[in-house]
Amino acid sequence: xxxxxxxxLLFSLASVLLALSLSCERAPEAPLGPGIAEPFPGARGGxxxxxxxxxxxxxxxxxxxxxxxTFGPRPAxxxxxxxxxxxxxxxxxxxxxxxxxxEPVEVEAWERGRESLVLLAPNGPRPxxxxxLGGSVGTPPGGIEAxxxxxxxxxxxxxxxxxxxxxxxxxxxxxxxRDDMFRAYGDAVKYRWAGASRAARxxxxxxxxxxxxxxxxxxxxxxxxxxxxxxxxxPAAAITVxxxxxxxxxxxxxxxxxxxLRLGPHRLGRRPCPNVVAExxxxxxxxxxxxxxxxxxxxxxxxxxxxxxxxxxxxLETARLLRENGLVPRRTIRVVLFAGEEIGGLPGGHAYVExxxxxxxxxxxxxxxxxxxxxxxxxxxxxxxxxxxxxxxxVRLIADGDGLELREGGGGPxxxxxxxxxxxxxxxxxxxxxxxxxxxxxxxxxxxVPDEDLRESLAVFAAMAWLVAEAPDPLPRxxxxx
Amino acid sequence: xxxxxxxxLLFSLASVLLALSLSCERAPEAPLGPGIAEPFPGARGGxxxxxxxxxxxxxxxxxxxxxxxTFGPRPAxxxxxxxxxxxxxxxxxxxxxxxxxxEPVEVEAWERGRESLVLLAPNGPRPxxxxxLGGSVGTPPGGIEAxxxxxxxxxxxxxxxxxxxxxxxxxxxxxxxRDDMFRAYGDAVKYRWAGASRAARxxxxxxxxxxxxxxxxxxxxxxxxxxxxxxxxxPAAAITVxxxxxxxxxxxxxxxxxxxLRLGPHRLGRRPCPNVVAExxxxxxxxxxxxxxxxxxxxxxxxxxxxxxxxxxxxLETARLLRENGLVPRRTIRVVLFAGEEIGGLPGGHAYVExxxxxxxxxxxxxxxxxxxxxxxxxxxxxxxxxxxxxxxxVRLIADGDGLELREGGGGPxxxxxxxxxxxxxxxxxxxxxxxxxxxxxxxxxxxVPDEDLRESLAVFAAMAWLVAEAPDPLPRxxxxx
Numbered sequence: 001x002x003x004x005x006x007x008x009l010l011f012s013l014a015s016v017l018l019a020l021s022l023s024c025e026r027a028p029e030a031p032l033g034p035g036i037a038e039p040f041p042g043a044r045g046g047x048x049x050x051x052x053x054x055x056x057x058x059x060x061x062x063x064x065x066x067x068x069x070t071f072g073p074r075p076a077x078x079x080x081x082x083x084x085x086x087x088x089x090x091x092x093x094x095x096x097x098x099x100x101x102x103e104p105v106e107v108e109a110w111e112r113g114r115e116s117l118v119l120l121a122p123n124g125p126r127p128x129x130x131x132x133l134g135g136s137v138g139t140p141p142g143g144i145e146a147x148x149x150x151x152x153x154x155x156x157x158x159x160x161x162x163x164x165x166x167x168x169x170x171x172x173x174x175x176x177x178r179d180d181m182f183r184a185y186g187d188a189v190k191y192r193w194a195g196a197s198r199a200a201r202x203x204x205x206x207x208x209x210x211x212x213x214x215x216x217x218x219x220x221x222x223x224x225x226x227x228x229x230x231x232x233x234x235p236a237a238a239i240t241v242x243x244x245x246x247x248x249x250x251x252x253x254x255x256x257x258x259x260x261l262r263l264g265p266h267r268l269g270r271r272p273c274p275n276v277v278a279e280x281x282x283x284x285x286x287x288x289x290x291x292x293x294x295x296x297x298x299x300x301x302x303x304x305x306x307x308x309x310x311x312x313x314x315x316l317e318t319a320r321l322l323r324e325n326g327l328v329p330r331r332t333i334r335v336v337l338f339a340g341e342e343i344g345g346l347p348g349g350h351a352y353v354e355x356x357x358x359x360x361x362x363x364x365x366x367x368x369x370x371x372x373x374x375x376x377x378x379x380x381x382x383x384x385x386x387x388x389x390x391x392x393x394x395v396r397l398i399a400d401g402d403g404l405e406l407r408e409g410g411g412g413p414x415x416x417x418x419x420x421x422x423x424x425x426x427x428x429x430x431x432x433x434x435x436x437x438x439x440x441x442x443x444x445x446x447x448x449v450p451d452e453d454l455r456e457s458l459a460v461f462a463a464m465a466w467l468v469a470e471a472p473d474p475l476p477r478x479x480x481x482x
Numbered sequence: 483x484x485x486x487x488x489x490x491l492l493f494s495l496a497s498v499l500l501a502l503s504l505s506c507e508r509a510p511e512a513p514l515g516p517g518i519a520e521p522f523p524g525a526r527g528g529x530x531x532x533x534x535x536x537x538x539x540x541x542x543x544x545x546x547x548x549x550x551x552t553f554g555p556r557p558a559x560x561x562x563x564x565x566x567x568x569x570x571x572x573x574x575x576x577x578x579x580x581x582x583x584x585e586p587v588e589v590e591a592w593e594r595g596r597e598s599l600v601l602l603a604p605n606g607p608r609p610x611x612x613x614x615l616g617g618s619v620g621t622p623p624g625g626i627e628a629x630x631x632x633x634x635x636x637x638x639x640x641x642x643x644x645x646x647x648x649x650x651x652x653x654x655x656x657x658x659x660r661d662d663m664f665r666a667y668g669d670a671v672k673y674r675w676a677g678a679s680r681a682a683r684x685x686x687x688x689x690x691x692x693x694x695x696x697x698x699x700x701x702x703x704x705x706x707x708x709x710x711x712x713x714x715x716x717p718a719a720a721i722t723v724x725x726x727x728x729x730x731x732x733x734x735x736x737x738x739x740x741x742x743l744r745l746g747p748h749r750l751g752r753r754p755c756p757n758v759v760a761e762x763x764x765x766x767x768x769x770x771x772x773x774x775x776x777x778x779x780x781x782x783x784x785x786x787x788x789x790x791x792x793x794x795x796x797x798l799e800t801a802r803l804l805r806e807n808g809l810v811p812r813r814t815i816r817v818v819l820f821a822g823e824e825i826g827g828l829p830g831g832h833a834y835v836e837x838x839x840x841x842x843x844x845x846x847x848x849x850x851x852x853x854x855x856x857x858x859x860x861x862x863x864x865x866x867x868x869x870x871x872x873x874x875x876x877v878r879l880i881a882d883g884d885g886l887e888l889r890e891g892g893g894g895p896x897x898x899x900x901x902x903x904x905x906x907x908x909x910x911x912x913x914x915x916x917x918x919x920x921x922x923x924x925x926x927x928x929x930x931v932p933d934e935d936l937r938e939s940l941a942v943f944a945a946m947a948w949l950v951a952e953a954p955d956p957l958p959r960x961x962x963x964x
Contacts, residue, residue, distance in 0.1 A: 066735070069728045072601070072608040083605055119554070123565055126554040129924065217699040217925035218784070242927040246551045246785075253548070302700070303728075442611065443699035445724040 036401050039393045040472050047463045053325050054459035061451040064313045068303035068446050076297040076340035077109025077271030085276050092278040095320040102274035105339040105351040109271040113264030121258040128243045132263045133225040133236040143262035144205050150251040165203030171195045172248040177214040181432040188212055192223050197231035206235045206261050210244035215437045218242050223440045224344045235263045275348050276337040280319045288331040290469040291366035292318050295341035295414050302444030310373030310449050318462040329469035338414035349414040363423045364474045367465050368412025373457040374430040380409025383424030384478030394467045424475050428461050518883050521875045522954050529945045535807050536941035543933040546795045550785035550928050558779040558822035559591025559753030567758050574760040577802040584756035587821040587833040591753040595746030603740040610725045614745045615707040615718045625744035626688050632733040647685030653677045654730040659696040663914040670694050674705050679713035688717045688743050692726035697919045700724050705922045706826045717745045757830050758819040762801045770813040772951040773848035774800050777823035777896050784926030792855030792931050800944040811951035820896035831896040845905045846956045849947050850894025855939040856912040862891025865906035866960030876949045906957050910943050
């Protein structure tokens, strides 16, 4: 039986049961269909209206494109970020939200400069695409000309430590194509983050890393890197999967490789980079807060449509959709667009916690979408057992039985400081098959976000936000750590 | 019934019929299975050995990667082209071919220079990816700063002719995603080829065109453009699908667009760019020639793996495979790597015809692969009815009944001058679904050519070349035009 037919059959069955149940006194959590319970009276009706409204909505994608097209990339601390933040605030006001404000955050800003990589041998000069990693120091103005050593992992680097002094080291470590792409990323990202210091300890002059993606059209993927305190700071850049594979093949054939690398990034010092905050005040319990958030900053190569423009739009549209459809919940929905997620250290997330410390105990939950707005697959949750059980029932209600899954997980980077304060955090999960095709690359443009997936993500995300904000009892906090 | 099961069933049936037929005296063209005839004695055995050898071969992809990795892009008239031509000649010698030589060709060489496009408004400056079209003139050194007008086709250009004077014109014409991608390309390429002159007639200062692809990761696709005699010569460049769509959306929202375009290409004048030629001399009729060809030059953005490195490898490997497997055919197989296909005018194809005019009547056929080396789908043929009928039977034999198709078509660009001299021309056709993902772009790297598809292309291409060169009678020429 197809999923579709089964859904229709279940729906018919549920309708019969619903009709029968209407003549009875209904317990608040009576099952209304096979395995589907209404967690509180009115929950089903509200969710159904939200799902229908989101699926019929044609403004989410249009708004995503408007933001991306109008401002371009939104790196933390840039003027484009500030312009996008003002646009977001204006949008919130136009949507009828209250208390629209920019809450001050400062970030250590960094800016890409000129960058080039030339393969001098064999048969050079051949320009190869290259992108400086975020936070990297630059090369001397004339560049670094050196032989290239190709290694595939840290073990090989250690085995061949004697060969790298004075050289440029390439980490040709492929990212695996797996079901859980975030895990695959987690396994491969260490070469981007820590490769420079590891190679510098053996005297390397610069490092190149293979872009973190499994599908490439010679696409560059940047991302933040870090330096250990006890290693020389050497420049670090990413090259494409294809060029990394080419250099590895040449090296395997015994061909001597020589490169000229020029990177001219700038550290810009501390720059303002505010969080953007506004509220849809709660109908009955306006002091109790449900945060719906995403990060407004993006990498500088693309227009940050998927990472995390889609999340920004879900946060904005959740508030707009609930308000426009007469579904203002019991508690306050607070939209928070966080600053500076991409540059590490979560300055926006921490600034929010500091600014709102007084009311953290009235934060019922914090939702974030920063794992793509592709076809939704469920939620990741960090919360106590009782809260997780309740959220699992919300998920079943939203999914009309199945199709969405609740998993233990971080919720989202920007809300994780709230999570550490005991606030239950909830992250939207979506199909990650193509997430890393676009991630941190020039291809992170609105075309990366399918309209129908964005609608469905909005449907599921807004429904969850509403359930958490509307439920008669607040989501239980985990018992405090001893 | 699946294709696989059906094939197995037909194969069993064919085996039974074959066993029965072995006890009889076999007519040279007796059907050996349902619809499969052996066109001449030994044809089946030869084809089977070639298919098996090609499918088991692991040198084709390795050789493709070796060529692409070692020399990088091979634009016509470049030193990289010359180096690759010498490598090809050395490879032919190592493979035991005869008469290895570089046959002189000269081309008008053109070289990309610095190029940049900056979106000045709205919210600029924002650098956008840009690539100069082949043959384009440059901008003044300071660039062209102008408002941008977005049109979608020539009709709209004519309707809005009054708006374009002094402006940069963007042709945002999407390439359609169709079954026949070459037709889709044919429909869309006119904006790349003729857009500059069309817009220049109305006073435009430069043109941008949307890259010709249906799948993009912000990928640039270049290609040759042309100028009409009677229009001012203005610079022309391609931008990505995503940026073209973005600018079109901004224009549709009424946002004023302003750009700064800098293109610094160089015309290098006439440069040597030889064809590379060698022979596997025929066993019985060495004066009769079957050309197997492809073009050695490539665009300058990628390493020319798919266009037309795969074809080059098929030509080289066809000769090697036949020789190594003791299948030297009756007629001479002449490998010809043609020069300068990408820059227009087919200098390599015409030079070959001129150099070999004396022996054109002894050219039995010319095969080319320049339509990708993906999963083979058949052949395109320009020949008389009698030859086409015979080739159709070869195709059925190679395909073991079905799965490959013979179509009327050009055969291939470089052999088309031979076709115009009456030589039957035969082009390999393959699944074009992904051809334009890579075409003329930086992504045209060995990763674009799946190993198993290259083997299968080699199997089918080499089998066809051998059948044409081995058949007792030469492929009939079409009756001469009156």
